[in-house]
Amino acid sequence: EAGVAQSPRYKIIEKRQSVAFWCNPISGHATLYWYQQILGQGPKLLIQFQNNGVVDDSQLPKDRFSAERLKGVDSTLKIQPAKLEDSAVYLCASLIAGGPNEQFFGPGTRLTVL
C-alpha cells in the first residue's frame, strides 16, 4: 500500500511570505494530523482532522496558520505570513479509524524562513 505523501520536501522563503504544504494520506485513513517538529524536539500537534472535520486545532496559531481537508482526503497547511520561528519540519500523519491506532508518517517538509 502507498504511504503518506507530502510535498514539497524542502522550502526556503523570506519572512512575511506565505507558503503551503500538501499531504495525501494513506487511502482509507479517516484521521489526519499535521505536526510541527522543531530541531531537537519531538513533533507537536498543530491540527487533527477526522474526515473533513477539525477535531483539534487548539495548538494551531490561527492568526497565521490555516489548514483544510476538502473531501476528507488530501490536506493543505498554509502559513501566512511566515515568521523566523516557523522554521521547522512539518509532518503529516494518518491512521485508520477503528483500527489499532497506529500512526503512519509522511517524509515531511523542511521549511526554512530567512
Place this chain on the structure above:
Amino acid sequence: KQEVTQIPAALSVPEGENLVLNCSFTDSAIYNLQWFRQDPGKGLTSLLLIQSSQREQTSGRLNASLDKSSGRSTLYIAASQPGDSATYLCAVRPRNFNKFYFGSGTKLNVKP
C-alpha cells in the same frame, strides 16, 4: 495533560552492544504507546506499537516493554549495528483522546 520524557537525549555505544532506551509518561491512562525511528531529514518510521493491554512487543532485534503503573516504556535493541544510528521517539495516545504526545527523542550513535 500528558507529559512524555525520554532520557538520555543522546547515547553513543560501540557496535554489538545491547542497549535500552527509556520513555516515561505522567498519566497511566493510555490507549497505546508507539516507538518510532527518525533518520536525519526524514519522516518517522513506526517500529513497534504496544496496546495498553500488552506488556511487550518484539520485532527482530527490537523489543519494547510497557509498564503502565510506573508510567514507563523501554525499547531494547540487541546487538546494535551502525545502521541503527538514528533518533528514536516514543508517542503516547491517552485513553480518551485520539491524539498523541511525543517525547523529544534519544539520538543514538552506534560506532563501528
